[in-house]
Amino acid sequence: MTEEIVFYHNPRSRSQMVHWMLEEAGAPYRIVPIDFEKGEHKAPAFLAINPMGKLPTIVHRGVVVTETAAIIAYIADNFPEAGLAPEPTDAGRGAYYRWLFFGAGCFEPALIDKMMKRPEVERKAAVGWGSYDDVLATLKKALADGPYLLGETFSAADVYVGSEIRFAMMFGAPGLKGEKVFDDYVARLSARPAAQRTAGG
Ligand SMILES: N[C@@H](CCC(=O)N[C@@H](CS)C(=O)NCC(=O)O)C(=O)O
Known part of the structure; x- marks a missing residue:
């Protein structure tokens, strides 16, 4: 299973926050551009991944993660060497x-x-x-x-x-x-x- 994060992205959306986070974490990722004007976020292929038809969306190790805050927290935990989240038992x-x-x-x-x-x-x-x-x-x-x-x-x-x-x-x-x-x-x-x-x- 690839470690690379598949990142469904449109720069004019909340996915910009995730883009910054991926760079902060030094995470390996591949951008899949989603064109809102062409309605790619409401196409069956994308709805099969995120039925909300919304960005940001990532897929990592075969699991879909949506919701900007969840994605950002997930990346922080998966790339601990970047030091972007306190340890679970840390105050x-x-x-x-x-x-x-x-x-x-x-x-x-x-x-x-x-x-x-x-x-x-x-x-x-x-x-x-x-x-x-x-x-x-x-x-x-x-x-x-x-x-x-x-x-x-x-x-x-x-x-x-x-x-x-x-x-x-x-x-x-x-x-x-x-x-x-x-x-x-x-x-x-x-x-x-x-x-x-x-x-x-
Ligand atoms: N609750 C979601 C909201 C995501 C969201 O609304 N994304 C907008 C872009 S900023 C979107 O994809 N809109 C396209 C649409 O709903 O048609 C999150 O926090 O990530």
């Missing part, structure tokens, strides 16, 4: 999980709501992400001491959450660009060689 693992899941379960839906100009729900106690403002305040606090989400240690959680912040800034989401803590964080991440190698997607 830092808790914070690491926290920010990965916060990125997927809180930041992403709050951001999508904001970008789609959906009204905030009245009962924020009933939605997992509370409110966009609470999410940003929480991230701001997490990064206040920095330089990374886990303090001095850069991790795969920064690849994921940092990418989300970077994308949100690009799309003009409020409360991010112009806030020193977020500007500095994104500049720090963007300066990384692996991020620069994949900056075009």
